[in-house]
Amino acid sequence: MHERLGKNPERDEGVTPAETRAPALASSIGNRAMTRLAREPAPRAALAGLASVIGNRAMAHLARERDRLPPSPALALRTSLRTAERQILSRDLMKHHYVWKGKFQMNMKTQKNPGAKSGLMGTVTFKPDQTGGDSTKIRLFQAVRLEDLTTNKEYVWTGADAPRTAMQTAADAKKGIDPGWWIDINPAGLSKRTKKSDPRISSYYRDYWPNAANSKDGSKKGTSIAEASLWDYPGWNQNCRFSFETVAKAVDTGEIYGTVQWGFTISDAAKGVVDNEYERGRGGPTATTRQALKNLNEYYGNPGASTAPKK
Amino acid sequence: MDDDVRRAIAALDDGADPMHLDQTPAVRELVGMGLRAVEPLTTPLLADEQDTRLHAQRAWEGIVYARHGFVSGQGFPDDAAESAAVADLSAVGYSFEDGRAEREAAVRRLSEWLARAER
Numbered sequence: 001m002h003e004r005l006g007k008n009p010e011r012d013e014g015v016t017p018a019e020t021r022a023p024a025l026a027s028s029i030g031n032r033a034m035t036r037l038a039r040e041p042a043p044r045a046a047l048a049g050l051a052s053v054i055g056n057r058a059m060a061h062l063a064r065e066r067d068r069l070p071p072s073p074a075l076a077l078r079t080s081l082r083t084a085e086r087q088i089l090s091r092d093l094m095k096h097h098y099v100w101k102g103k104f105q106m107n108m109k110t111q112k113n114p115g116a117k118s119g120l121m122g123t124v125t126f127k128p129d130q131t132g133g134d135s136t137k138i139r140l141f142q143a144v145r146l147e148d149l150t151t152n153k154e155y156v157w158t159g160a161d162a163p164r165t166a167m168q169t170a171a172d173a174k175k176g177i178d179p180g181w182w183i184d185i186n187p188a189g190l191s192k193r194t195k196k197s198d199p200r201i202s203s204y205y206r207d208y209w210p211n212a213a214n215s216k217d218g219s220k221k222g223t224s225i226a227e228a229s230l231w232d233y234p235g236w237n238q239n240c241r242f243s244f245e246t247v248a249k250a251v252d253t254g255e256i257y258g259t260v261q262w263g264f265t266i267s268d269a270a271k272g273v274v275d276n277e278y279e280r281g282r283g284g285p286t287a288t289t290r291q292a293l294k295n296l297n298e299y300y301g302n303p304g305a306s307t308a309p310k311k
Numbered sequence: 312m313d314d315d316v317r318r319a320i321a322a323l324d325d326g327a328d329p330m331h332l333d334q335t336p337a338v339r340e341l342v343g344m345g346l347r348a349v350e351p352l353t354t355p356l357l358a359d360e361q362d363t364r365l366h367a368q369r370a371w372e373g374i375v376y377a378r379h380g381f382v383s384g385q386g387f388p389d390d391a392a393e394s395a396a397v398a399d400l401s402a403v404g405y406s407f408e409d410g411r412a413e414r415e416a417a418v419r420r421l422s423e424w425l426a427r428a429e430r
Contacts, residue, residue, distance in 0.1 A: 117327065117329075117332055117362075119332060121332075144330060146329060146330065155329070161328070184330060185384070186328075186331075186334070186383055186384070188339060188383070189383055189384070190383070190384045199384075199385055201384050202384055202385060202386060204386070206386065207383070207384060207385060207386035208383050208384065209331060209333075209334070210376060210381065210386070210387070210393070210396075211372075212372070212376070212393060212396055212397045212400060213372070213397070213400050213401075213406070232331070233331060233332045233333050233365075234329065234330050234331070234332070235329065235332045236329040240329075
């Protein structure tokens with residue numbers, strides 16, 4: 001499943017907004033190439049060629065910057081690309097990502113609050129396509145990780161949230177499992193199952209935070225398709241790194257439609273600096289996310305787990 | 312206003328969950344208090360601070376969810392229950408992101424909703 005997507009990176013990683021390609025181009029071609037561009041006998045033609053690489057919006061941005069810059073084409077181009085790079089230091093996650101059987105749309109906006117809590121707020125939405133199986137209920141769950149960059153260790157959850165730490169994945173290089181991930185649930189008020197008749201502890205996000213005004217469950221019946229979404233607001237007032245893998249799954253059939261990986265770093269909480277944002281689509285959950293889900297089921301003794309009550 | 316409601320309102324912004332900054336221990340307490348917490352929530356619903364309004368909104372929403380059978384970790388009992396909760400929220404139409412005039416209008420509708428709910 002992943003290999004199929006791996007052969008088609010355009011589809012795997014989704015459409016990249018033009019603005020984000022400009023700094024990528026700058027960093028990839030380097031100063032020497034920039035110098036060659038400046039020496040190009042027909043700089044207009046060279047710039048026109050850029051459009052196919054960085055897109056029309058980035059070209060428009062370059063044109064605006066050129067109007068305000070000294071006449072040197074090399075200096076103008078280099079400075080404008082640097083300007084674009086600065087602008088994305090703190091950026092929203094707003095791309096869409098075609099995955100195995102549908103499309104994720106990110107709509108997470110940066111909340112920059114110097115000296116207070118900064119993070120990202122918004123929605124993650126999944127729309128199945130025609131290749132996906134029908135389902136009466138398509139829902140999202142997500143594996144998450146929070147690293148405290150002050151201690152360079154996993155954030156330690158205590159009190160009612162202690163199960164988040166207890167459920168975390170342990171590193172296993174052979175299995176490709178990263179440490180510190182758990183399924184994003186609210187453990188407050190939950191108990192481990194002690195009787196077979198006890199209800200299953202859900203892994204689905206909206207069973208804890210329905211945020212019904214801003215998110216919903218999805219479905220698919222033939223061409224009748226409803227999106228599934230969640231509303232989230234991770235953030236902190238300490239330097240830290242947030243990582244997520246959001247999974248779209250049919251509750252009734254168990255079919256996985258795809259996942260989106262995303263995250264960000266609060267690198268200078270005092271100044272409200274949110275950076276190193278990323279987002280990418282995948283065909284299916286990583287081994288880490290699968291292990292995190294297994295850990296949840298084992299921790300609470302869900303049906304099918306080795307810890308599930310027999311009576 | 313009961314003392315426990317007053318204490319929870321005063322602590323509304325304290326100890327937000329880093330994974331979910333809209334959630335605080337006081338939000339959860341207020342949800343558990345049910346309808347008696349709704350009228351006191353109208354003050355933070357009109358607060359100047361966005362996060363305070365967001366926490367108050369989550370508390371009011373949680374009260375509505377619970378009235379329609381929502382249980383954390385289990386969700387709503389069925390789609391009809393969720394639809395009924397959404398109908399209540401839509402009837403009030405409050406959003407912490409709205410301007411002051413819209414929020415004031417929503418809070419008036421919330422008072423009307425509360426009067427109906429308490430009958």
